[in-house]
Amino acid sequence: MQHTPLRSHKQSGMINGNFRGKDIISFDQFAAEDLHILFDLAQHMKQIVVNNKTSHLLEGMLVSLLFFEPSSRTFTSFAAAVKRLGGQTLEMQNPEIVSSVNKGESFEDTIRVLEAYSNAIVLRHRIVGSAQQAADAAEFSPVINAGDGNNEHPTQTLLDLYTLYEKFGRLDNLTGLLAGDCLNSRAIHSLIRGLSLFPNNTIYLLSPQQLRLAGDDLVSLSARGIKLVEIRSEKEIPQQADFWYWTRVQKERFASREEYLQGLKETVVVTPELLRTYAKSEMILMDPLPRVDSVDPAVDSDERAVFLRSQIRNGLYTRMALLALVLGRA
Amino acid sequence: MQHTPLRSHKQSGMINGNFRGKDIISFDQFAAEDLHILFDLAQHMKQIVVNNKTSHLLEGMLVSLLFFEPSSRTFTSFAAAVKRLGGQTLEMQNPEIVSSVNKGESFEDTIRVLEAYSNAIVLRHRIVGSAQQAADAAEFSPVINAGDGNNEHPTQTLLDLYTLYEKFGRLDNLTGLLAGDCLNSRAIHSLIRGLSLFPNNTIYLLSPQQLRLAGDDLVSLSARGIKLVEIRSEKEIPQQADFWYWTRVQKERFASREEYLQGLKETVVVTPELLRTYAKSEMILMDPLPRVDSVDPAVDSDERAVFLRSQIRNGLYTRMALLALVLGRA
Amino acid sequence: MQHTPLRSHKQSGMINGNFRGKDIISFDQFAAEDLHILFDLAQHMKQIVVNNKTSHLLEGMLVSLLFFEPSSRTFTSFAAAVKRLGGQTLEMQNPEIVSSVNKGESFEDTIRVLEAYSNAIVLRHRIVGSAQQAADAAEFSPVINAGDGNNEHPTQTLLDLYTLYEKFGRLDNLTGLLAGDCLNSRAIHSLIRGLSLFPNNTIYLLSPQQLRLAGDDLVSLSARGIKLVEIRSEKEIPQQADFWYWTRVQKERFASREEYLQGLKETVVVTPELLRTYAKSEMILMDPLPRVDSVDPAVDSDERAVFLRSQIRNGLYTRMALLALVLGRA
Known part of the structure; x- marks a missing residue:
């Protein structure tokens, strides 16, 4: 038997209180109760970061960051989220330049190669619908949409x-x-x-x-x-x-x-x-x-201006929480 | 005494059952018994990945990934192999752009700088013979050929x-x-x-x-x-x-x-x-x-088509095994 | 209260025997006694590397490497320094290409985003004075100058x-x-x-x-x-x-x-x-x-030629020591 599934088949659609193995493509997958689960965990993640605690929650886990478009906040905060929880990243920025994409490899094949090497794929892409396309291509690894054109950025x-x-x-x-x-x-x-x-x-x-x-x-x-x-x-x-x-x-x-x-x-x-x-x-x-x-x-010095204070940091806490939930470690 | 060798001098040539510290330049270095050693270990590595076990085999180890040419599978699977075993990578893609190579630094100097900071160097380069050239330049760190032009890709x-x-x-x-x-x-x-x-x-x-x-x-x-x-x-x-x-x-x-x-x-x-x-x-x-x-x-849906299933995953398991053997941790 | 400071405000100016939380912008911040503290610790760091010991000194720590200019030795040795001590990096090379810098984001905002996600920022930039500018922009995270034009490279x-x-x-x-x-x-x-x-x-x-x-x-x-x-x-x-x-x-x-x-x-x-x-x-x-x-x-074969031997390796040991001191872990 040459093909051993690394993980059970993943699921799509509404979260319904269960994040494990789910693709996160659209904000419409979330109901109010899902947000409460996520935000409670984000609160906990904040304590880990603020108190500089060591976490091994994602130890042994690899998360691919596949970014076809420039990004600083999103890329960096996802990378930080994985690493703060003791996981590791496979980082591919501008894959048109550095990868087989420039030898004519199809998008679906790139996704399936990455899912063979990692537990989840975070994707940023210019094209509307590319996140769903990736989710359809990936058999086992959940795909997290980090922005597909001007469509969704959940x-x-x-x-x-x-x-x-x-x-x-x-x-x-x-x-x-x-x-x-x-x-x-x-x-x-x-x-x-x-x-x-x-x-x-x-x-x-x-x-x-x-x-x-x-x-x-x-x-x-x-x-x-x-x-x-x-x-x-x-x-x-x-x-x-x-x-x-x-x-x-x-x-x-x-x-x-x-x-x-x-x-x-x-x-x-x-x-x-x-x-x-x-x-x-x-x-x-x-x-x-x-x-x-x-x-x-x-x-900026006005305490009400939170965009470079709590708002930017909350990107870290919520992504830590989301990754932990999707990867089944929380 | 200002110069303390970090490791004993490395060895080249046939594996002969002993991978430790060897440059891996050509497939011709392998005899049948070397393949059996490697494949037995790859089997073990597969169990680590499939069961999502945490491994500390390469803890404290740094492996340089020096890729002068685009690659997705090879780069990503080497990076994953190091990280799955608890090691870390120093990643340099397109060094012509991001490094001193564009200030006129010689290839040999780049290799010797990297070997000062890492335990092994994985090299992909357009030029036939570049892997051997790197192996000759590196005094202590083994060099693993990840493709030198259309010459070798062991x-x-x-x-x-x-x-x-x-x-x-x-x-x-x-x-x-x-x-x-x-x-x-x-x-x-x-x-x-x-x-x-x-x-x-x-x-x-x-x-x-x-x-x-x-x-x-x-x-x-x-x-x-x-x-x-x-x-x-x-x-x-x-x-x-x-x-x-x-x-x-x-x-x-x-x-x-x-x-x-x-x-x-x-x-x-x-x-x-x-x-x-x-x-x-x-x-x-x-x-x-x-x-x-x-x-x-x-x-793709035919079970006999293994290229995006076991074949691609086996790239991870065999590279994990090879790294562990060359780095003397298995 | 939406804004919880992650760390106490950092300090600038002379080291005066206390590296913790200090920006490292100019070599003029160092007095002879600071050098002795640093070099004693570098000696210790060398033992960690030479003996391939595992260190958890920077465990849970994230260090941003923001390199606007090509560099191989400096980038790689800082990355190696963080990872040898069990920390993790957020790496951003050529941010003009891969980040929001190309959407018109100001340098100060880029710095403040990175400090939200990391414990320190190592900066290389073409422009004289950019390291001080970054240090002024960052509220909490110390900034380490890895070369600002032809000005300083402490x-x-x-x-x-x-x-x-x-x-x-x-x-x-x-x-x-x-x-x-x-x-x-x-x-x-x-x-x-x-x-x-x-x-x-x-x-x-x-x-x-x-x-x-x-x-x-x-x-x-x-x-x-x-x-x-x-x-x-x-x-x-x-x-x-x-x-x-x-x-x-x-x-x-x-x-x-x-x-x-x-x-x-x-x-x-x-x-x-x-x-x-x-x-x-x-x-x-x-x-x-x-x-x-x-x-x-x-x-090169002359034992007195140390540039590719102890000198290049000492870049690793001294940066390990500096990071440990600035991050308050030594």
């Missing part, structure tokens, strides 16, 4: 929600402001879906004319039970907002340089003045990063 | 032979079919040499006219005692073949696009139909990968 | 001094010859500063006309109490020199190819003949590497 949403959960102790009855590129930002779309899993949340949306949430997105997201309110100027920012979530305007989304500059002109940038005028004291300012023309570095 | 042959050994429990009295680029494939040449270490093996060769095994290679390989039979069409494939070994036709080997297309036209591709017609049930289909126009993905 | 000087210390048992009353590019070499400038911390050292300087130490550097370095003597030909090399320190002539420093070739013509290259004629038996020949037109490989 672990970004997990860390965003965890940041709110840790701050407010709840994910319901929140008022938030989402700003910047509401049309294209997968982080914004996904965060709205996440918050719609919990009752009584209200989201205000502020963006340049050309970057408003698409009409059908507005309809389909509202249908999930969350209250969405579009505003047209900073003057309409609600004083009771518990959080602001700012995103950058992406140059490559515009048809011409003129339209881009016009878009930028209409974009509201967070300044100390803006915070002073419109934000309450017990709110937090978030940004999925990188921030480019979205948040003025002058606000 | 660990590929080790994993191929191990795949046959594991399936059939022997390496003698086998009938095989080698197909594709018999002229240039180092994997094919080496595999023939490997099988000629054991009695009563018969190999059929099938390739396009232009990619036949060179006449002098046919003579010199036959002189090793193995029976080589050239065939001209799939219709001559022997029904009793225990294994098929398929290789891709490499575009860059042809003088012109026309010749390449002609070569491709004459190339036999493995399809479900071909397997159904010419292969017996207890055979295996191998491919050193990447497969490009060599094996139709439609055969 | 760990190079640490390993050079340690090499002298290990050989002669002292850093005072030494006579040395520094040769090659005395004008631009940061390694030479820094080594002179290091030796001026100890009494009665005499340094001879030998370089092509155009690459002499700048007049003001000669004045300011001499003011530190070290005796500097410029010589114009190999014939003036003092027979009593305890060490020679050779550096390469860097092509990119010259205005034209003609000037470069003229400079090369005037450059003294170390040959077996030169050593035979001018060097005593108990001296050592050093080179910070890479050597290009500086030292003839024919001298």
Whole structure:
């Protein structure tokens, strides 16, 4: 018998309280109870890191990091998550350059080679749907989507929600402001879906004319039970907002340089003045990063600006938790 | 005394049952008894991986992976082999870009720097003979050849032979079919040499006219005692073949696009139909990968197609075994 | 409270016997007593490596290696230093290609992201002052300068001094010859500063006309109490020199190819003949590497040529010691 399965066949679809062996492709796989399981464990992971404890939870485990696209935060935090838990990584960045991909190897074969050598595959790829394609190709190893084009980036949403959960102790009855590129930002779309899993949340949306949430997105997201309110100027920012979530305007989304500059002109940038005028004291300012023309570095010293503090660190804790759960070690 | 040797001087040449500290440059260093030692240990390594056991065999050891050429399987499986055994890697891919090689450092100096920091060096390089050159430059650390141009790639042959050994429990009295680029494939040449270490093996060769095994290679390989039979069409494939070994036709080997297309036209591709017609049930289909126009993905679900199953995994087990032996930890 | 500091705020400035949490930006932070602390520990680290002992000193620790410039020795030896002590690395080479730097992320944000995921940051960057800039951006994690343009490369000087210390048992009353590019070499400038911390050292300087130490550097370095003597030909090399320190002539420093070739013509290259004629038996020949037109490989077999022996290995031991001290584990 030449073929010994290394692991039992993996499963797809809804988490339903059981992460073990599951592909993590879309945020839609998560229900409220799954988030609670994950966030409880993330809390525990934070204690490991903050207290510099040694963990052997992933000892003997290898996780492939296959990144076809540039990334610093996501790549580094996944690598850190594996290593903080005593596991090891197989790192492949720009595989078009360094691997057999440039000899014409198919994407599916690359995935199946990696799954032969590792316990899980974390994938970042330019192409929408590539994470599902990888999950279909992999017979045994779970695939974790670390961003497939502008489609899904579920672990970004997990860390965003965890940041709110840790701050407010709840994910319901929140008022938030989402700003910047509401049309294209997968982080914004996904965060709205996440918050719609919990009752009584209200989201205000502020963006340049050309970057408003698409009409059908507005309809389909509202249908999930969350209250969405579009505003047209900073003057309409609600004083009771518990959080602001700012995103950058992406140059490559515009048809011409003129339209881009016009878009930028209409974009509201967070300044100390803006915070002073419109934000309450017990709110937090978030940004999925990188921030480019979205948040003025002058606000960094404000304790409410959490994007380079707890938000970025929560990416580590939630990914540690997710890996431990998917790999069946928690 | 400013110079303390970190290790005793290493040795070259035939293995002769003792791998410790040896450079592994050519498959010709191996005799049948060396293969048995290695394969017994690979069997043990497989148990570590399959059962997800933690191994500390290479704890405290550093292995340099110096890859001047793109590679995915070989690089990743060596990295996985080191890490699965509790060792660590120093990884340098494309050193022309990221290292002092682009300041004009000689190849020998790069090797001597790396040997100062690591216990062994795994080298992949475009240039024929570079592995021996590295072995000569390194005073203490063994060098393992992970492919030097189209010259040698001994660990590929080790994993191929191990795949046959594991399936059939022997390496003698086998009938095989080698197909594709018999002229240039180092994997094919080496595999023939490997099988000629054991009695009563018969190999059929099938390739396009232009990619036949060179006449002098046919003579010199036959002189090793193995029976080589050239065939001209799939219709001559022997029904009793225990294994098929398929290789891709490499575009860059042809003088012109026309010749390449002609070569491709004459190339036999493995399809479900071909397997159904010419292969017996207890055979295996191998491919050193990447497969490009060599094996139709439609055969992947056939249990006999082991290239993305046991064959690819055996690359991990045999490299784990080889590293442990060369580093004196087994 | 959403923001829990992972570590207490770090400190800058003079070491003063306490390395813990300090940024290591300039060699000027070190006093003679700091060097003794470091070198005693390096001696201990050498025993770990030479005897292949397993160390868990940095277990659970993550060190970021952020290299914007090509490097082989420095990158590899820092990576080896972390891993030999049981720690793990987050490696980012050429971040312009693989990270959000190419989306317009600021240098400060990149640093703050990395410090969120790691216990220390080792930085190599083309731009003078970038290491201090990183240290200012990082709130908690110490930053170690692995070379900022032609400004500072403190760990190079640490390993050079340690090499002298290990050989002669002292850093005072030494006579040395520094040769090659005395004008631009940061390694030479820094080594002179290091030796001026100890009494009665005499340094001879030998370089092509155009690459002499700048007049003001000669004045300011001499003011530190070290005796500097410029010589114009190999014939003036003092027979009593305890060490020679050779550096390469860097092509990119010259205005034209003609000037470069003229400079090369005037450059003294170390040959077996030169050593035979001018060097005593108990001296050592050093080179910070890479050597290009500086030292003839024919001298490599001379036991006095330590650059690819103890000098290169001392880079590992001193960096192990520095990391352990800065991370508070020694």
